[in-house]
Amino acid sequence: MRRQIAEKTVHLTSEFMEAFYSGNPEPVFAVASPDITWIGAQKEQFDIGFEKFRADIEKVLLDLPPCYLSNQRYLLAQNNGCICTVIGSYYVMSRDNAEHAIAGEQRCVAIWRLSGEQLSLVHLSNSSPIGEWMVTEGEHFPSKMSAYIKNYIRHQVREKLTPRQLVITDTVHVMHFISESEIYYLESDDKYTEIYLADSTIRTRMQLKEFLPKLSPVFLKISRINIVNMSKIARFSERDAILLDGRSLPVPAKKMTEIKKTVSDFFNFNS
Numbered sequence: 001m002r003r004q005i006a007e008k009t010v011h012l013t014s015e016f017m018e019a020f021y022s023g024n025p026e027p028v029f030a031v032a033s034p035d036i037t038w039i040g041a042q043k044e045q046f047d048i049g050f051e052k053f054r055a056d057i058e059k060v061l062l063d064l065p066p067c068y069l070s071n072q073r074y075l076l077a078q079n080n081g082c083i084c085t086v087i088g089s090y091y092v093m094s095r096d097n098a099e100h101a102i103a104g105e106q107r108c109v110a111i112w113r114l115s116g117e118q119l120s121l122v123h124l125s126n127s128s129p130i131g132e133w134m135v136t137e138g139e140h141f142p143s144k145m146s147a148y149i150k151n152y153i154r155h156q157v158r159e160k161l162t163p164r165q166l167v168i169t170d171t172v173h174v175m176h177f178i179s180e181s182e183i184y185y186l187e188s189d190d191k192y193t194e195i196y197l198a199d200s201t202i203r204t205r206m207q208l209k210e211f212l213p214k215l216s217p218v219f220l221k222i223s224r225i226n227i228v229n230m231s232k233i234a235r236f237s238e239r240d241a242i243l244l245d246g247r248s249l250p251v252p253a254k255k256m257t258e259i260k261k262t263v264s265d266f267f268n269f270n271s
Helices: 003-021 026-031 050-063 147-161 208-214 253-267
Strands: 032-039 046-048 067-080 083-094 103-115 118-127 165-169 175-179 183-189 192-197 201-204 219-221 226-229 233-236 240-243 248-250
Touching: 003 026, 003 067, 003 083, 003 103, 003 118, 003 233, 026 032, 026 050, 026 118, 032 050, 046 050, 067 253, 165 201, 183 208, 192 208, 208 219, 208 226, 219 253, 226 248, 233 253
Parallel strands: 032 118, 067 233
Antiparallel strands: 032 046, 067 083, 083 103, 103 118, 165 175, 183 192, 183 226, 192 201, 219 226, 233 240, 240 248
8 A cells, every 4th residue: 555545544543443432333334344354352252244243343332431542552564555454552441420440451453455545444353461351251341340440540530631721812812712632732833832723723922831831741742842632642653743633743763762651651550
C-alpha cells in the first residue's frame, strides 16, 4: 500500500477501538469485510464471517461497561502489496458511573486489505497479557473487580483525567469557555498561543509558559513550542507524536525516550 493509505489504517484502527470501548461497535462494523475473521479472549470466540463476528461483538458489549482508553500505541507492523497489519496496545478503564469496574492492558492485531481504493478489515484479534484479566464463567468479557479497585480507579480518573474549565480571551476579545478535554494541543507563535481543538483554533495573546500552571497534569510540554493533551496521543512514530485525529507533533529526538516514558507512566494505573 502507499504510505499514506497504510498510515490511514493505523488511524482507523485507533478510531474504531476507541468507539468500541465507548459502547459503539458501528465504526468497526462499517469497515469489516464479509469474510472477516476474529479471535477473542474466550475459547468460543473464533469467528469466520461478518454475521458471526457481529453477533459475538454484540454479546461482548453486554458485559463491557463504557470505558476510557489511555496510553494507546498503534504501529504499522507490516505493509506488503494490498495487505497491511496494525498492532496496538492500550489500557482499558471503566468510566466512573459504570456498574462494575475493569482496568488493565489489552492488545490487538488488525489486518487490512486494499481493493481498488477501498480499505476493509479482514482480521481482528484481541488479547491480554497473562494474568492481567480474570474471566468468570459465562462472561463474554472480563468484568468482575473488587469495590476497592473500583474506588481506586475512580480516584485516579478524577485526579488525572477530569478536565478543568478554562476561560480564554482571543485576539479579537471574544471570551471562550472551554473544557480541557476539548484541547488537542497548544502551540507557541511568538507572543501568541494557538489552542487547537478538534474542529477549530483559538488564538490568544497569552504566552505558552502562562498556560502550564493553569493546566492539569494530563498536559505535557513536548517541545519548545508545543504542549499536548496526553489523552489525545494515539501513538508515536520515529519522530512525532501522532494524535487521535491524525495530526502529528514533532518531538525532539533527544527527548523522545523521556516523553514516551512520561506518557506511559502517567496512564499506568497499575504501577
